[in-house]
Amino acid sequence: MMLTQIIRKFNLLILTLFVLSILSFLLVYLFPGDPLVNLTGLENLSPEAHQKLAEIHGFDHSYFYQYWLYLTNLLEGEWGFSFSSGNPLWREIMQTLPASMELSAYALLFSLLIGVPFGFIAGFQHYKLSDYSLLTASVVGYSIPVFWLSLILILVFSLQLGWFPLSGRLSLLYDIPHQTGFIFIDIFLSDVEFKNDAAKSAVQHLILPTLSLTIVTASIIFRLTRRSVIDVMSSQYIQTAYTRGLSGLQVVMRHGVRNALLPIIPLFGMQFAVLLTNAMIVEVIFSWPGIGNWLIQAIFQRDYPAIRAGMLAVSTLVIILTVCTDLLANLINPALSGDRRAQI
Amino acid sequence: MALLDIKNLTLEISGSTGWMKALDKVNLRIEEGEIRALVGESGSGKSLIVRAIVGAIPDNWRITADRLTWRGRDLLTISRSERRKIMRSEIAVIFQNPVSSLDPSATLGEQLMESIPRQIVADTWFWQRRKKRLQIAIKLLHKVGIKDHQKYLHAYPHQIADDIAQKFLIACALVSSPQLLIADDPTRGMEITTKIQVLKLLSQLNKTRNLSILFVSHDLLAISSMANKMTVLYCGQTVEDGKMVQLRKRPLHPYTKALLDSAPSFRKDLPPKSPLTTLDGTIPTLQHLPIGCRLGPRCPRAQKECVKVPELRHVQDHFYSCHFPLIREKE
Ligand SMILES: Nc1ncnc2c1ncn2[C@@H]1O[C@H](COP(=O)(O)OP(=O)(O)OP(=O)(O)O)[C@@H](O)[C@H]1O
Ligand code: SF4
Ligand SMILES: [Mg+2]
Numbered sequence: 142m143m144l145t146q147i148i149r150k151f152n153l154l155i156l157t158l159f160v161l162s163i164l165s166f167l168l169v170y171l172f173p174g175d176p177l178v179n180l181t182g183l184e185n186l187s188p189e190a191h192q193k194l195a196e197i198h199g200f201d202h203s204y205f206y207q208y209w210l211y212l213t214n215l216l217e218g219e220w221g222f223s224f225s226s227g228n229p230l231w232r233e234i235m236q237t238l239p240a241s242m243e244l245s246a247y248a249l250l251f252s253l254l255i256g257v258p259f260g261f262i263a264g265f266q267h268y269k270l271s272d273y274s275l276l277t278a279s280v281v282g283y284s285i286p287v288f289w290l291s292l293i294l295i296l297v298f299s300l301q302l303g304w305f306p307l308s309g310r311l312s313l314l315y316d317i318p319h320q321t322g323f324i325f326i327d328i329f330l331s332d333v334e335f336k337n338d339a340a341k342s343a344v345q346h347l348i349l350p351t352l353s354l355t356i357v358t359a360s361i362i363f364r365l366t367r368r369s370v371i372d373v374m375s376s377q378y379i380q381t382a383y384t385r386g387l388s389g390l391q392v393v394m395r396h397g398v399r400n401a402l403l404p405i406i407p408l409f410g411m412q413f414a415v416l417l418t419n420a421m422i423v424e425v426i427f428s429w430p431g432i433g434n435w436l437i438q439a440i441f442q443r444d445y446p447a448i449r450a451g452m453l454a455v456s457t458l459v460i461i462l463t464v465c466t467d468l469l470a471n472l473i474n475p476a477l478s479g480d481r482r483a484q485i
Numbered sequence: 486m487a488l489l490d491i492k493n494l495t496l497e498i499s500g501s502t503g504w505m506k507a508l509d510k511v512n513l514r515i516e517e518g519e520i521r522a523l524v525g526e527s528g529s530g531k532s533l534i535v536r537a538i539v540g541a542i543p544d545n546w547r548i549t550a551d552r553l554t555w556r557g558r559d560l561l562t563i564s565r566s567e568r569r570k571i572m573r574s575e576i577a578v579i580f581q582n583p584v585s586s587l588d589p590s591a592t593l594g595e596q597l598m599e600s601i602p603r604q605i606v607a608d609t610w611f612w613q614r615r616k617k618r619l620q621i622a623i624k625l626l627h628k629v630g631i632k633d634h635q636k637y638l639h640a641y642p643h644q645i646a647d648d649i650a651q652k653f654l655i656a657c658a659l660v661s662s663p664q665l666l667i668a669d670d671p672t673r674g675m676e677i678t679t680k681i682q683v684l685k686l687l688s689q690l691n692k693t694r695n696l697s698i699l700f701v702s703h704d705l706l707a708i709s710s711m712a713n714k715m716t717v718l719y720c721g722q723t724v725e726d727g728k729m730v731q732l733r734k735r736p737l738h739p740y741t742k743a744l745l746d747s748a749p750s751f752r753k754d755l756p757p758k759s760p761l762t763t764l765d766g767t768i769p770t771l772q773h774l775p776i777g778c779r780l781g782p783r784c785p786r787a788q789k790e791c792v793k794v795p796e797l798r799h800v801q802d803h804f805y806s807c808h809f810p811l812i813r814e815k816e
Contacts, residue, residue, distance in 0.1 A: 268544065380541040381586040385600040385657055386573035395599065396588045403590060475641045476589040 143472060150468040157460050165453040166211050172445040176200075180211070182222035182230065182446035215453075221446045225439070230450040234432065238454055239322025240310060241424065241431035245416045247347060248354035252416075253409065256359040257402075260366025264401070265393070267371050275363070282360035287419045291353040291426040298349060305349050306342075308428035315339040350420075350427045358416055365405045373401045403474045410466025414459045488665055488697055489515040489538065492552035496530075496537055496721075498771065499545060505771040507533055508721045509779075512797070512804070513699075515665065520691055520698045522708040522729070524744065525718035526768050531701045532581050534718070535669050538699075539578050540568055573602070577658035581669040581701075583650035587642035593653055594638030597622045600660045625656040630682050648679045655686070666690070667699045672707055680704075684711060705745070709733065717741045720768055720779040727803035737803065737810040739786050778807070 169180045177195055178184055186194065194200075199207045214220070220230040263275040299307045310324060311317065317327050317339065324343045328336055373379060374397060382392045421433025428434065432451060439447035496508035508530050515521050523531050536542055537553075540560070553560045555571055563571075572578075580586045588596060598618040605621065606614045619638075626634045629652045637645060637653070645653070651671055658666055668687070672680045688711055690696045702708055708715065708729075715732050717725040717740065725738040736742040766783045775781045777792035784791065786809045795806045 375543070377580060377582065377585045378588045380539075381578075381580055381654075382588065383569060384539055384541070384572050384576075384578045385596075386602060386661055387599065388569070391599070396591065399590050400588065474590065475592075476643050 146471055147468065150464050150471075154460065154464045157464075158457060161453065161456055161460070162212055162215060163208070165449050166208050168445075168449045168452075169211075172449070174445065179445045179449070180221060182224055182444075184224060220450045223439070223447045224444040225442045225447070230447060233435065233447070234450060234454045236319055236322055237430060237432040237435040238458070240324070240429060241417065241420055241433055242458070243323050244347070244350055244354070244424070244429060244431060245413060245420045247351045248358060248420070249409075249413060249416055251351060251355045252358035252362050252412070255355065256362030257366050259359075260363045261370055261398070261401070263363070263367045264370025264374065267374075272367075276367070279360040279363045282356045283364070285356065287353055287357055288422050288426060290356060291350070291423050294349050294353055295426070306346050310346050310430055311339065311343050315342060350423045350429055353423050353426075354416060354419055357419060358412055361412060361415070362409065365408050366401065369405050370397070370401045373397055376400075403470070403476075406473075407467050407470040410463055410470070413462050413466075417455065417459060486557055487514045487516050488556060489513070489699075490552055490554045491534075491538075491550065494534070494537060494550040494553060495548070496533055496542070497547040499547075500772065502772050504547065506721060506774070507771055508537070511718070511721070511723050512726065513716055513723070515697050515699055517664070518691070518695045518697055519714055520688075520700055520712045522712035522715040523699060523701045523718060524703070524705065524708060524715060526744075527703070528720075528768050528770075529718045530721040531718055532669055533721075535578065535580070535667055535699075535701060538667065539572060539576065574661050575663055576665045576667065577661065577663035578667040579651070579654045579658055579669060579671055581673075583647055583654050584642055584645075586654055587650060589642050592639050592641055593645070594619075594622065597625065597638075597653070597657055597660075600657045602661055621660075622656075625659060626653075628659070629653070629656045629686060630679075631656070648675045651675070652679075652683065655683070659690070662694070663696070665697045665699065667701070669701045670703070671700075672702065672704055680707065687711065717744065720774065721771075722779055722806070723797075723804075724780070724807070725803075725805045727805075731803055735811070737800070737805040737812060738807045739784050739809075739811065740780050741805075742811060 169176050172179045177191065177198065177200060178186075180198060181194060183190075183194065197210075199210045218231045220234070222228065223230055223233060226233065259275055263272045266272045295307060298304050315328075315333060315335070315338075317324070317331050317333065320327050320330050325340060328339045328343065333339060379392060379396060382396050383389075387395070417433075420431065421436065423429065424431040424434040425437050432455060436448065436451040436455070438444075439451060491511060491513040494508055494511040494513075495506060497504040498507050499505075511530075511534060513521075513523070513534065523534065525531055537548060538560070542548055548561070550561060555576070558571075560568060560571075587593070598615075598621075601618050601621055606617045609617050622638070623634045626637070631637055631649065631652055637649065642650065655668075655671070666687075671687075672683055675683065684707055687698060687700070691698055691711075698711075700708060700712055712729050715727065715729050716723055717732075717738065719740050725732065725736065725741045732741060733745065736745055769775060769779070769782070778784070778787070778795050781787050781791045788809060790808045793808075795808045797804055797806045798810075799805070800812070
């Protein structure tokens with residue numbers, strides 16, 4: 142049963158990625174200009190070189206053959222070159238994507254740490270003053286535009302108070318070689334002298350962008366949790382659990398918490414996609430060297446190969462994460478895993 | 486003293502059209518050791534009475550009563566924890582829909598074992614308690630007629646059939662040796678053999694443990710084989726109340742008569758192949774309640790006076806509320 146679940150999700154994943162690769166391949170033709178240039182990212186070619194490239198990429202064959210070559214290249218990490226920098230796209234993405242993931246992951250972590258407990262408090266205090274106050278706060282947090290919030294945070298905490306740096310990921314004093322792309326791991330792996338100071342600087346740079354992202358996401362998670370808690374606590378099995386003689390605390394701990402969390406875990410996974418989108422905006426404002434910032438630059442400069450590759454990378458990441466949380470949610474939820482209504 | 490005594494219980498639900506009286510001056514009394522049946526059409530408010538008794542009523546509903554007492558203690562004014570304590574040890578309840586009464590994410594075994602009160606296992610060391618609980622759970626399951634306990638203790642609620650869930654809930658209810666068992670439609674959708682099993686089990690518990698039972702059901706046949714007393718509910722009003730035998734022999738309220746007539750096996754004088762005499766129409770919704778006697782629009786005996794709510798009257802211990810009861814026929 143568990144295995145079929147995994148296989149089913151895996152099929153879904155492969156299928157979606159397949160469709161995604163077709164779409165990105167179509168972009169080669171849909172973007173203005175020479176498809177071959179869009180595909181490889183190599184400009185100003187001599188006629189002979191152009192001829193040779195067309196042969197390599199199967200441009201004298203059918204579209205299917207071209208797509209096949211495109212797919213094998215993708216899998217081998219040959220994603221073409223950027224117009225603007227001339228660097229291989231795969232390498233650029235591998236440098237920027239971890240920075241975005243890092244930012245989103247911390248934001249998600251803090252959103253969960255804030256949203257879930259407050260969601261439970263509000264859900265249990267349903268219709269009371271504390272519930273209404275938290276709900277109001279969440280509406281405010283939810284409706285503030287991210288870019289505006291980021292600018293306000295910069296204005297107050299960087300420019301006025303000077304507590305946190307304005308932009309970037311690390312003070313320029315420290316030169317950490319790129320290894321994994323995750324800053325704390327890289328600092329740890331590097332052999333610079335002032336590891337502690339570097340880490341401290343990294344934390345300081347991280348706080349404001351994380352905060353901007355956390356406020357919105359925590360509001361959403363708060364609302365999801367609160368709703369779920371209210372639904373579960375008014376459900377019949379909770380009422381019955383009281384009449385079965387359990388104390389209030391026992392009912393909440395044994396039946397409330399688990400049932401409230403189970404249905405919303407996949408929704409948390411989906412928040413990651415929203416978070417990544419918001420992170421792109423925040424990256425631009427804070428000059429965070431992530432994929433969002435990189436992608437926006439690519440769009441400004443009409444760097445078609447980079448746009449194509451960046452979109453492919455981001456959507457692949459989102460899909461993998463969504464499918465994984467979905468699978469996880471199914472596996473830990475006994476009412477979903479296994480055959481439904483297989484009566485014994 | 487009666488175990489449970491309800492006088493003029495009124496329950497109002499706020500809806501789009503304002504407050505609706507879902508229960509209107511309901512009376513119900515359960516003595517020690519008796520089985521009382523609560524009958525009425527679907528939507529007449531039987532489950533609401535059950536929920537009002539156990540306190541599973543949303544905060545935004547309005548509940549009032551002249552009396553709602555359990556062994557002399559007023560259930561409406563005692564604190565929440567006091568009330569819970571009573572529910573824990575003295576009243577057991579089986580709600581209508583068995584599967585939704587069980588936590589979908591916990592196994593049946595966990596749920597049954599956690600219902601076993603601590604005092605029952607208090608005389609053992611804590612590492613022996615799990616085993617002791619398991620033994621008690623298995624014994625209870627056998628008692629309610631679940632033989633294959635291995636299979637069910639580790640099953641989740643969505644994996645079991647409805648009648649197993651029902652029996653399982655009876656087992657949960659019996660854990661604390663209650664004095665009153667409230668069973669809301671415990672035989673719905675059961676096969677005839679399992680139904681007989683459950684009914685037998687309940688009567689047996691009534692006899693051996695002196696367990697009082699409030700038996701809510703549509704199933705007149707099942708009721709007549711078990712109950713001593715019967716309360717008939719129509720549209721949130723108690724229309725008739727009395728001893729089972731009396732009610733069967735000579736119903737006073739037109740609704741009770743129609744209800745009994747709709748179950749053919751109740752009438753011995755029925756000529757073969759005669760049409761069923763039941764009431765026209767259907768039970769009104771809460772938004773469109775008639776004034777006065779709520780049976781009015783459907784009642785064959787209705788007259789002008791019926792736009793006033795009939796008083797509760799009685800002949801000895803046989804209560805009814807109707808302006809034109811069926812006694813006059815005889816005169
Ligand atoms: N949560 C609720 N909100 C609003 N109205 C409700 C609610 N629960 C029940 N009612 C209404 O109260 C009335 C009585 O419902 P109840 O469930 O008590 O009927 P019942 O006699 O138990 O019927 P059945 O035999 O089908 O179980 C119905 O008209 C129903 O629409
Ligand atoms: S009071 Fe009138 S309407 Fe109501 S049951 Fe009696 S005769 Fe019928
Ligand atoms: Mg009901």
